[in-house]
Amino acid sequence: MTVMAAAVPVTSLVVPTSLKGLTVSALQKQLNELLGENNQQYKVPAALLLFVAYTSWRYKSPFGVLKFLRSRALRFLLAVKGSDIKNPLNKAIYGAIGLLTKFPASTFEYEDSLPKLPVPTIAESMNKFLASVKPLLSSEEYAAAELKTQLFEARDAPWLQRLLQMKAWNPSCPNWIDDWWLDVVYLMGRESLLSTNIAAYSKHFISDAYNNGLERAALLMHNFFKIKEWIDTETLRPKVVGGVPISMEMYRKVFGATRLPGKEKDSVYFLGSSAQHLAFWYGTRFYRVEVRAQGGRRLSVQEIYAKLLRIKDLEETKGPYHKLARDVTGLTALPRTEWWEVREHMVENSQNKATLDMIESAAFCVCVDKDKDLKVDDADTTRHTARTFLMKEDNAPSWMDKSFTLYVDKHGCGGLMFEHGVADATVYGDVFELATKFEHSQNEDFSKVVPVKAEDLTAEERKTYEFDIDSVVEKGINSAVDLIKKFSVTRDVRRYKFGRYGKDIPKKFKMSPDAYFQMALQAAYYMTTKSFSLTYESASTRLFRHGRTETIRSCTKESVKFVEALLDPSYDAKERARRLKAAVQVQTNNMRSACFGEGYDRHILALRILGHYVKADVPLFNDKSIKMEFMLSTSQTPGNQILRPRDLKKYPEEERSFFVAGGGFMAVADDGFGVCYSIQETDISMNISKRLPLIAEGKADPVKDTDEFANNLEKSLFLMKASLEAAANVSA
Numbered sequence: 001m002t003v004m005a006a007a008v009p010v011t012s013l014v015v016p017t018s019l020k021g022l023t024v025s026a027l028q029k030q031l032n033e034l035l036g037e038n039n040q041q042y043k044v045p046a047a048l049l050l051f052v053a054y055t056s057w058r059y060k061s062p063f064g065v066l067k068f069l070r071s072r073a074l075r076f077l078l079a080v081k082g083s084d085i086k087n088p089l090n091k092a093i094y095g096a097i098g099l100l101t102k103f104p105a106s107t108f109e110y111e112d113s114l115p116k117l118p119v120p121t122i123a124e125s126m127n128k129f130l131a132s133v134k135p136l137l138s139s140e141e142y143a144a145a146e147l148k149t150q151l152f153e154a155r156d157a158p159w160l161q162r163l164l165q166m167k168a169w170n171p172s173c174p175n176w177i178d179d180w181w182l183d184v185v186y187l188m189g190r191e192s193l194l195s196t197n198i199a200a201y202s203k204h205f206i207s208d209a210y211n212n213g214l215e216r217a218a219l220l221m222h223n224f225f226k227i228k229e230w231i232d233t234e235t236l237r238p239k240v241v242g243g244v245p246i247s248m249e250m251y252r253k254v255f256g257a258t259r260l261p262g263k264e265k266d267s268v269y270f271l272g273s274s275a276q277h278l279a280f281w282y283g284t285r286f287y288r289v290e291v292r293a294q295g296g297r298r299l300s301v302q303e304i305y306a307k308l309l310r311i312k313d314l315e316e317t318k319g320p321y322h323k324l325a326r327d328v329t330g331l332t333a334l335p336r337t338e339w340w341e342v343r344e345h346m347v348e349n350s351q352n353k354a355t356l357d358m359i360e361s362a363a364f365c366v367c368v369d370k371d372k373d374l375k376v377d378d379a380d381t382t383r384h385t386a387r388t389f390l391m392k393e394d395n396a397p398s399w400m401d402k403s404f405t406l407y408v409d410k411h412g413c414g415g416l417m418f419e420h421g422v423a424d425a426t427v428y429g430d431v432f433e434l435a436t437k438f439e440h441s442q443n444e445d446f447s448k449v450v451p452v453k454a455e456d457l458t459a460e461e462r463k464t465y466e467f468d469i470d471s472v473v474e475k476g477i478n479s480a481v482d483l484i485k486k487f488s489v490t491r492d493v494r495r496y497k498f499g500r501y502g503k504d505i506p507k508k509f510k511m512s513p514d515a516y517f518q519m520a521l522q523a524a525y526y527m528t529t530k531s532f533s534l535t536y537e538s539a540s541t542r543l544f545r546h547g548r549t550e551t552i553r554s555c556t557k558e559s560v561k562f563v564e565a566l567l568d569p570s571y572d573a574k575e576r577a578r579r580l581k582a583a584v585q586v587q588t589n590n591m592r593s594a595c596f597g598e599g600y601d602r603h604i605l606a607l608r609i610l611g612h613y614v615k616a617d618v619p620l621f622n623d624k625s626i627k628m629e630f631m632l633s634t635s636q637t638p639g640n641q642i643l644r645p646r647d648l649k650k651y652p653e654e655e656r657s658f659f660v661a662g663g664g665f666m667a668v669a670d671d672g673f674g675v676c677y678s679i680q681e682t683d684i685s686m687n688i689s690k691r692l693p694l695i696a697e698g699k700a701d702p703v704k705d706t707d708e709f710a711n712n713l714e715k716s717l718f719l720m721k722a723s724l725e726a727a728a729n730v731s732a
Contacts, residue, residue, distance in 0.1 A: 060106065060234070067109065070100050074113035074245070078543075081244075083596040098243025106234040108252075110245035117175050117544040118597045119168050122157045125600035132553040133625045135560045136534060145625035152620040160607045160616070174249075175546035177602045180609050186421030187259070187266040190336050193400040194487050198425050198676075200416045200432050200637075200663035213368045214312060215446050216412035218305035221278060221366055223435040223442075224406070225291045225298060228255045228363060232273040239430075239542075246542035250423040254431055257403040257422045258360040261340035268422060271361055277460075279362035280308070281397050283315035283370060284325035286465040288358050290458055301444050303452075307461070308368075310451035314464065322469045329367070330480035331473075332400035333487075342476035346467070355465040365405040367397040372409040404428060415663070424548055425663060425676075426540065429637050491666060493689040496710045498717060502680045506584075509724050513679045514636055515587035516720070518554045519580060521675060523563045523716035525632050528673075528709045532560055533631035536668070539594035550594040551601035554634070558583040566719055573726035580720060629669040637663055637678050667691045673709060684717075686710075 061067060077097050082090045101110075126149050134142055168176040189196065230236035231251055239246050253268070256275030260267050278289040289307055291299050320326065331342060346352040359365065398405040398417045408414035418428045454462055467473065506516035518537060526532060535554040541547035562583040565571040593599060604626075611618050620626060664687025667674035677686035688706045 067105075070103070071109070071113045074100055074110065075115075078113060078244070079115045083592055083598075094243060097245075101240050101243055101245055105238050105245075107231060107236045107238055108234055108248050110238055111247060111249060111545060114245065114247055114543070114545040114547075116168065117177065117541060117547060119161070119165055119176060120598060120600060120603045122153055122161055124598070125603045126153055126157075128600045129604060129625075132556070133534075133628070135532060135555060135557045136628065137625060141624060145620075145623055148620040148623050148625075152618060156611070156616055156618050157607070160610050160614075163610050163614075164603075164606050175544065177606055178546045178548065180606060181548060181602070182268075182421055183265065184605070184609060187262075187268070188264070189266075192333050192335050192483060192487070193259075193419065194333050194484070195666055196420050197400055198418055198420050198428070198663060198665045200418070200425070200429055211446070213370065213408040213410045213412050213414070214305065214308045215444070216414065217366055217368050217406065217408045218301050218308055218446075219439055219442055219444065220406055220408075220414075220435055221289070221291060221304055222299070222301045223438045224255075224364065224431070226438070227431055227434055229298065231255065244543065246540070247545060247547045249546045250427045250548070251431075253422040254403055254427060255363045256361075257419075259401045259419050259421055260360070261336045261343055261401070263337060263340050266336055266421075269360055270422075275361060275363040277358075277362055279359040279365045279399065279402075279465075280311060281329065281365065281367040281399075282308075282311050284320045284322070284328075285315060285318075286355060286359060287311045287314075288362075288460050288463065288465065289366075290461055301442065302446065302449050305444075305446055305449050306452040307457070309449065310454075310457075312370075313451055318464075321466050324469055324474060324477045325466070326397070327477050327481055328467050328469070328473075329397045329399055330484055331476055332398075333484055334476065334480050335483075338476070338479065342473060345472045349468050349470075351466070351468045352473075355467055358460075358465050359399055360401070362402070365399045365402045367399075367405055367407045368410075369397055369407065370410050420665075424538075424540075425635065425637055425665075429663065490692050491689065492692055492706045493664065493666070493687065494706045494710065495664075496686050496688055496713075498684040498686075498714060499682075500717070501721065502682045502684050504681055505721050505724070509581075509728075511581065511584045512588045512591070515584040515591065516580075517636075517677065517679060517684065518587050518634070519559055519562055519583050520713060520716040520720060521632065521634060522555060522559045522583075523566055523719075524709055524713035525673065526563050527567065527712040527715070528705065529631075532563075533672075534628045535632040536630035536634060537591075538635045539591055539599065541595065541597060541599075543595060544597055550597075550599035552587070552590050552594050552599075553601075554587060555632075556583065556586050556590075558586045566716070566723070573723045574730055576719075576723040577727035580723065629672065631669050631672040632675070633665075633668040633672065634675045634677070635665070637676055663687060664689060673705075686713075 074097065077093055077100075081093045081097070084090055085094060130142075130146060130149060133145060137145060164176060167173055186196065227236065231254070236248075236251070238248050252272065253270055256271040256273070258269045260269050276290070276292055278291060280287045280289045289304070289311075291304060293299055293303075331339060334342065343356070347356060398407055400417065400419065402419065403422050404416045404418035406414065407417055416428060416432055418425075469477070503513040506513040518535075522532070522535065525535070532555050537552040537554050538549045539552050541550050558579070562576075562579040565576045565579045608618075608621050608626075610616075611621060664676040665674050667689045670691050672691055674689040675686055677684060688709055690705045690709070692705065
């Protein structure tokens with residue numbers, strides 16, 4: 001075999017620089033050309049050598065062959081696994097998957113091994129849909145919905161389903177709902193991003209370690225860029241839940257993405273790894289901050305802080321350049337078409353275009369608000385913080401188009417405001433937790449840091465980025481300020497923490513903590529509104545390629561029966577506990593089905609989108625049962641995604657919540673509630689939002705519904721615990 005080296009030099013086996021168009025036949029053709037007619041006896045060893053070279057390049061590892069074999073084994077095992085983890089065969093499959101994922105992997109290595117999201121059958125989706133709306137409709141309304149569903153199944157569903165399956169089977173389509181979800185739910189929306197953007201904020205005690213907001217901003221800027229570097233080089237450890245890998249696709253667009261306004265539909269401008277600067281807002285101006293030195297070295301925290309000190313001195317020396325300069329970031333809160341019109345006018349001006357280009361090409365935005373103080377009196381701190389982040393109250397600066405903006409007040413309190421279209425809250429929360437976790441080991445001494453000299457900056461950094469605010473831009477800013485004020489009047493939001501128990505009580509009675517809390521929300525909503533309503537809870541579908549979310553409808557006939565028993569004193573504790581367990585079990589089953597690709601909301605949405613495209617007249621799609629709004633929109637943000645339980649115990653009890661990025665979103669429907677929550681071992685923290693009815697111009701209903709809802713939620717949690725404990729005592 002020594003002849004082979006001379007006949008087919010290793011250097012001749014050129015591995016393509018792109019996977020695009022690379023097929024088995026293409027490799028075969030390349031191999032035949034290399035070998036020629038006289039060296040076909042070396043075909044097998046040459047093919048093996050080419051395979052080794054290809055896999056080493058593909059996985060950026062000398063163990064590429066092993067990684068390739070692992071990916072194929074995972075692809076098979078993940079495709080055949082079932083949702084019943086108690087089944088002996090499934091146990092063995094999950095055990096094998098867990099063994100394979102114990103070894104190191106690059107960030108996106110598992111993506112190709114994940115199965116595609118399956119397309120449910122029409123019968124399955126329609127049956128589940130009818131069951132979900134039955135508790136909420138009158139007998140006449142339900143009969144009409146049932147009839148229209150039967151007509152849909154017989155006439156329109158078969159061919160719409162075939163169209164959807166054709167899309168799902170397309171090899172170039174990783175997920176049949178992914179692109180439509182982004183377009184229809186987010187990019188086509190014309191409302192202000194105040195309605196859809198999400199916030200995450202850290203605990204207030206963190207700011208005690210800093211003398212000013214610039215110190216903490218420098219730390220987090222450094223930490224976020226460290227995470228960005230890991231994502232760009234694919235060295236961030238991929239997420240594995242219970243040994244099973246989940247999709248990391250959304251991490252690609254956490255940094256360097258901007259949602260650009262459009263006339264009828266927005267677009268996503270994405271630079272990815274080439275976005276290597278930050279757009280830094282301080283006072284009334286934007287500044288460009290490079291976080292890499294020449295040669296690519298990431299700057300230290302103190303080097304970044306020195307740049308921020310220079311910006312501070314410049315801003316204080318120059319002062320405001322226009323009376324509306326502080327409010328200019330409010331333009332991104334305008335309704336999307338209105339913002340598009342203003343932006344189209346702005347880019348015609350070279351100064352404005354240069355400023356917009358700098359912001360929109362940045363990895364992310366940082367806003368240090370030197371005038372904002374989130375540390376108000378204790379009674380209002382949580383509400384004040386939440387309103388600042390979710391509503392831009394007082395026009396708190398943030399460029400809402402960016403994938404995320406880091407906002408820090410003058411004390412170092414702060415968090416993220418992020419655009420929901422490119423990634424979900426769990427992804428941003430994960431990145432935020434990781435950035436704040438690094439702070440525990442960073443003991444920076446800022447006392448001797450002096451502002452960086454101008455000659456040590458790049459030419460782009462020496463510029464100040466201002467907007468030329470003419471009459472059109474000024475009108476847009478004034479409209480944005482008015483909109484933000486109106487938004488603040490007609491929305492209420494508060495942070496609330498239930499500290500009597502958390503996961504411990506549901507787990508004691510062998511119930512899912514999330515499903516248990518969902519039943520408490522059902523009871524609280526009924527106590528507040530005296531009605532039941534369509535309820536949204538998000539479930540993750542990241543077990544599948546490019547997976548995002550599916551809907552769990554938490555209001556079921558079992559939950560209705562439970563709430564009725566909980567609030568009726570004629571029922572004893574044993575019956576209340578029985579109904580609670582039954583409702584929790586149904587919710588748990590629905591959650592498992594949604595996570596394992598057996599949900600129905602996204603399926604129905606896809607069929608409706610197809611029906612719209614082909615202009616099909618489908619009576620079911622115009623029925624009340626389909627068009628009902630989610631009056632209660634809920635989502636759990638898992639905390640401590642970074643630390644494993646054994647690592648978490650290393651930290652004092654009061655510091656464990658340091659890694660839990662609290663956050664929230666606005667209520668979806670008019671007069672509806674939004675609840676974002678995180679369940680810890682001994683407490684539950686939540687963000688409760690409410691759209692308030694406007695009773696006069698500039699004046700909303702003065703009733704603080706979020707307070708009432710929080711009080712009713714607390715009562716529900718107490719009643720549920722008491723019922724379970726009393727029933728257990730009777731049984732004993």
